Amino acid sequence: MNEEIAEIFNEIADLLDVKGVDFKPRAYRKAARKIGSMKDDVKEYYEDDSLKDIEGVGDAMEDKIEEIIETGSLEYLEELKEELPSGLIDVMNVPDIGPKSAKKLYEELGVEDLDSLKEEAEAGNIEELKGFGKKTQKKILQGIEMLEEISGRHLLNEVIPIAEDLIDHLGPKAEKIEKAGSMRRWKETIGDVDILATGERDELMETFVDHEEVEEVLVKGETKTSVRLKGGIQADLRVVEAGSFGAALQYFTGSKEHNVSVRQIAIDKGYKLNEYGLFRKDDEEKVAGGSEEGIYEELDLKWISPELREDRGEIEAAKEGSLPELVERDEIKGDLQSHSDWSDGHNTVFEVAEEAQNKGYEYIALTDHSQGLSVAGGLTSEDIKEREEEIDEVNEELDINVLSGIEVDIKKDGTLDMDSETLKELDIVLGAVHSNFKMDEEKQTERIKKAFETGLIDIFAHPTGRKIGEREGYEVNVSEMIQSAEENEVVLEINASPKRLDLDSLNAREAKEEGVTISLGTDAHGLNHLDYMKYGVATARRAWLETDDVLNTRSYEDLMDFIHDRGDRDG
Ligand SMILES: [Zn+2]
Incomplete structure (x- = not known):
């Protein structure tokens, strides 16, 4: 909840800045910083009726925090957004564009979202504006590119705590449960939350969609359920057979590059590797699949920590037995x-x-x-x-x-x-x-x-x-x-x-x-x-x-x- 409130307050500050309001944006940013870095949940202050004990929170902000906690949204923010194009927030996320530049771009070139910003920059219209110049225009284009790369992805601290919470929630119902995907490799940004489990299918799926953070069920299928969480992140639960758990875990952990190389080794050794298991090519006999270790072992490889699975030399090291003993x-x-x-x-x-x-x-x-x-x-x-x-x-x-x-x-x-x-x-x-x-x-x-x-x-x-x-x-x-x-x-x-x-x-x-x-x-x-x-x-x-x-x-x-x-x- 703290980060949610901090985010809303920062958004308010940005919008007020664009409108040219004095002082208030600073107050909102200060409160956002404080709340975003507090150890205690804001909800506890709310329940004790002591929100104003938080540094920088006065009457007006107290009301707003209460509203966010009670309704999950804030009318005031919605009103501000209606007064200005909503895409301006994205424009302000571009490095080198603060609220003042956003305002100028909006007023003089009609820039109201990333698309129109990109158009104006590519057309060379931004460098013509007073105070911008060629260098800034180039930086803006680079910034848009960076944002496009990260769009739909989330920082580790936005994803890992939720994923761990979901796993705790499902844990008692599952025989085995693990994170998968880029999250298991601890990549610096994560797309969706991927969770893999074995156990009683219907019960696991029911428990999953029951979690308090689930806002909407997107797909509820036989083997996979996808939901959208309250923060906008998508989470997928896959339930597989116990005998395929290791194969599925290996498959869904990636990276793609790592898996391509491992599959090639399997082929060279007369096997076929997929998300269900490792099979002998000639008689289709399954030789491994329940555990990742079993699969790597059958391929004469030491088990490789997920963090290393980027095809950056880890497969060769696993062959030679020279993998690093990673710090814990x-x-x-x-x-x-x-x-x-x-x-x-x-x-x-x-x-x-x-x-x-x-x-x-x-x-x-x-x-x-x-x-x-x-x-x-x-x-x-x-x-x-x-x-x-x-x-x-x-x-x-x-x-x-x-x-x-x-x-x-x-x-x-x-x-x-x-x-x-x-x-x-x-x-x-x-x-x-x-x-x-x-x-x-x-x-x-x-x-x-x-x-x-x-x-x-x-x-x-x-x-x-x-x-x-x-x-x-x-x-x-x-x-x-x-x-x-x-x-x-x-x-x-x-x-x-x-x-x-x-x-x-x-x-x-x-x-x-x-x-x-x-x-x-x-x-x-x-x-x-x-x-x-x-x-x-x-x-x-x-x-x-x-x-x-x-x-x-x-x-x-x-x-x-x-x-x-x-x-x-x-x-
Ligand atoms: Zn520093």
């Missing part, structure tokens, strides 16, 4: 990027640390922003000292090691947004690029390398700056960046936030091959974001990373040794 979620001993209310996080140091302790972690790095990032209320070296006192107290009180860290801005010229004395006293230093995204590749790469060469950065955060479905990263030569990280012993991050997953699996794999250590950080700005670690681990697994490749599998002592060994520091 329960090997992660801490979170190496988080933010408290000292910068733009929503929780106190104590709250963040306590939640991390509840997760069973040995340590958590508090990496609030430096002051250069004015929007994030960044820290000065004075603030750092004050925060240090608070961290010391929390370290006394709780049974977890809170690292005093920072996410220091790398400035345009590659210097850092904080003096080196302060940085050297900190437990851990993350560096990051948050501005000047439009530099050309050569300059951007130089900027980053120069920052690495200061020796002051332990970890380079979200190394390409991309946000899935929102914006491409900055232009950087990733291979050169990896080389420089290796030379300067800089750790590269896989940012576990489902919007980022940056480095992505291909780049992280290249980093590993070049001998660069990878760290995982959730970039939590609220307590619920600490749950994102599983998405970071999944990306690490898709990158073939093993335990030793990942910095946060180390114990607290080993982590501190690692950081001390790589740079010179006072703390």
